[in-house]
Amino acid sequence: MSSSKMTLTRRSFLSGATGAALAAPMANRAWAADPVTINMLAWYGHAEPDVVAEFEAEHNVKFVPKYYAGGDNMLALIAQSPPGTYDLILSDAEFVQQLNAAGYIEEMDASLFPFDDFFPEYQNFPGHWTGDQLWSVMVRYGLLGVSYNTDALTAEEAFSYNAFWNPKVTGKVGHFDWHLPSLGQISLLQGNRDPSPFDISEDAWEDVQEKTLSLKPQVGGYFDYGGTFSALKNGEMLAMCGIGDWITGVLQKDGAPVASVIPNEGGIQWTESYSIGKGSGKQEIVNKFIQYMLSPAGQLKSIQMAAYPALSPTKSGWKAIQEANPAEAERSGLIEGHAQSPINLLQEKRIFFRDIPRQQTLEDWNDFWSEYKTA
Numbered sequence: 001m002s003s004s005k006m007t008l009t010r011r012s013f014l015s016g017a018t019g020a021a022l023a024a025p026m027a028n029r030a031w032a033a034d035p036v037t038i039n040m041l042a043w044y045g046h047a048e049p050d051v052v053a054e055f056e057a058e059h060n061v062k063f064v065p066k067y068y069a070g071g072d073n074m075l076a077l078i079a080q081s082p083p084g085t086y087d088l089i090l091s092d093a094e095f096v097q098q099l100n101a102a103g104y105i106e107e108m109d110a111s112l113f114p115f116d117d118f119f120p121e122y123q124n125f126p127g128h129w130t131g132d133q134l135w136s137v138m139v140r141y142g143l144l145g146v147s148y149n150t151d152a153l154t155a156e157e158a159f160s161y162n163a164f165w166n167p168k169v170t171g172k173v174g175h176f177d178w179h180l181p182s183l184g185q186i187s188l189l190q191g192n193r194d195p196s197p198f199d200i201s202e203d204a205w206e207d208v209q210e211k212t213l214s215l216k217p218q219v220g221g222y223f224d225y226g227g228t229f230s231a232l233k234n235g236e237m238l239a240m241c242g243i244g245d246w247i248t249g250v251l252q253k254d255g256a257p258v259a260s261v262i263p264n265e266g267g268i269q270w271t272e273s274y275s276i277g278k279g280s281g282k283q284e285i286v287n288k289f290i291q292y293m294l295s296p297a298g299q300l301k302s303i304q305m306a307a308y309p310a311l312s313p314t315k316s317g318w319k320a321i322q323e324a325n326p327a328e329a330e331r332s333g334l335i336e337g338h339a340q341s342p343i344n345l346l347q348e349k350r351i352f353f354r355d356i357p358r359q360q361t362l363e364d365w366n367d368f369w370s371e372y373k374t375a
Contacts, residue, residue, distance in 0.1 A: 035062040038282060038289070041077060042067060042090035043272065044225055045307025054301075055292050061285060069225050070178040071095040071356075072366065078104050084279030088286050093271035094180075094355045096136040097127045105275040110134040112287050114294055114314065121346055122313040126353060128273060136273040139293050140302045140310035143342060143351060144181055144244040144268040147260040152238040159263050161189040164239055170218055174237035177222040179369035180354060181242030181268065186212050188265045188352070197268070199358035209368055215241075216375055232258050245332065246270070246308040262345060268354050269342070272310070296320035304328065311342050 035056070040047050040063050047065035056062055068074045071092045078086065078099070091099060099105045110132070115123050118138075128136045146158045148169075157163050164173050175182050180198075187197035187208050200208070223231055223240075228247055231237040233256045240247070244267070248258045274290045276283055292298045299317030302310055304325065311332060312318055318336070322329040333340035345351045357365050 033060065035060050036282065036285060037061070038063050038087050038286065039085060039277075040065045040088045040090065041074065041086040041277070042088075043069065043307075045305050046090050048305075048307060050304075050306045051301050052289075054297075055289055059285060059288065061289075071180070072178075072362065075099075075102075078102075078277075082279075084277070084281070086277035087280040087282045088289070089275045089277050090139075091136060091273055091275055092354070093125060093127060093136070093138065093273050094353070096273060096275065098356075099275060100130070100135045104278050105135055106278055106280065106283065108134040108137065108276060109287070112291065113137050114291075114316075117294075117314045117316050119313060119315065119343055121343060125271065125273070126355075136275040137290055137294070138271055138273045138313050139290070140299075141269055141271040141313065141342075142244055142246045142308075142310045143260075143262060143345070144185065144242065144270060144354070145260050145262040147232070147240040147243045147248050147258065149232070149235065149238040150257045150259050155259070155261060158239075158259070158261050161185055161263055161265055163263075164215055164218060164241055166239075169238040172220050172236070172238040173215065173218040174220055174228065174231050174240045175222045176228050176240065176242035176247075177224060177373075178242065179365045180356070181270070183208060183212065183365055183369070184268050184352075184354060185241060186215075188268070191265075193266060193349070193352070196352050196355055196358075197266075198352075198355035201359060205360055205364075209372075212368075212372055213375060216372070222373055232256065244270075246310065249309040249332070250307075262340075262350060266350050266352060267345070269346075269351050270354050300324055303332070303334070 038061050042065055044067045047063040052063050066077065068077055074091060075095065075098060089105060122138055125138050128134065146161060146163050148158045148163060152168055153163055153166065157166060184197045187200060190207050190211055192200045192204055220237055228240060228243060232240055233251055244260045248260045251258045276286050280286065293302060294314060296316045299312045299314055300320050303312055303321050311334060318334045321334050329335055333342060335341060356362055
């Protein structure tokens with residue numbers, strides 16, 4: 001997905017706030033030097049003004065983003081670039097091990113980050129550590145389930161991935177065009193929970209492929225980031241596989257009749273983490289930015305990011321959103337003891353961390369996805 005497409009989908013929303021965000025801090029500063037450039041590789045939204053303008057003004061830096069969609073695309077972009085191209089890499093957590101193995105990221109100093117403020121479930125996140133060595137820091141996450149048009153399906157109907165086969169949405173089921181989210185959901189539908197929907201036998205993998213192919217008559221399209229927004233907003237698609245509140249949460253605020261639920265079969269957690277690109281000479285300022293994003297102020301910006309909302313791994317982040325925006329804290333379950341709290345769902349084993357395939361290769365899953373799309 002091109003960054004131009006993604007920028008257009010949210011540009012008008014963001015432009016009004018940009019001037020105000022920059023004007024006040026910069027009015028009081030007369031920098032003697034040009035801003036330091038921080039080259040960021042990330043999903044769309046992470047270098048937009050609603051997230052970074054305050055930090056840029058305070059530290060005289062300028063983020064220059066390269067946006068991608070999907071971990072496979074991220075790996076390809078890094079592989080095509082010389083070391084030092086990217087100072088800061090936002091990665092889906094399941095790809096951190098591959099970044100490390102390929103020598104694309106620097107070791108990080110764990111003492112610089114507030115892990116004591118993390119909920120225990122997120123302090124030693126899988127793949128981020130090699131023994132005591134830290135390679136990536138979790139900054140935000142969200143949940144994937146059944147996303148649907150509330151005029152087309154009831155909440156009760158949506159509480160199973162079987163909703164995608166419902167005759168009410170024939171020809172109007174869409175896929176976010178990345179294999180891991182959709183195939184992970186169908187793996188859950190097929191009962192692959194132990195140890196995870198991504199760690200399945202060859203027989204189970206055959207079953208997932210067969211079940212996925214049976215969905216083909218329901219499918220109306222495969223969409224990138226911007227296309228997913230517009231297809232749900234205008235009713236072109238009435239249900240969407242492979243996404244969750246990170247899409248529908250934005251559309252709800254715009255008044256669209258959409259919602260996302262974690263179905264009875266379970267949901268999948270996407271997780272975004274920051275790493276320092278190999279060969280970057282800007283580790284000190286990059287570390288400061290990661291610290292800022294993990295502070296209560298930074299977590300407020302992350303939770304309420306205009307491009308797509310997320311959840312916070314820190315206790316102080318939950319407290320900050322409860323105080324600043326109680327309605328959003330309630331809507332997203334960022335309240336300890338809340339029935340839909342992501343921590344509760346995780347402890348109840350209703351949430352599984354998204355992962356790369358463990359008994360097949362990424363190429364196996366990607367090749368099948370390509371076959372499915374053209375079947």
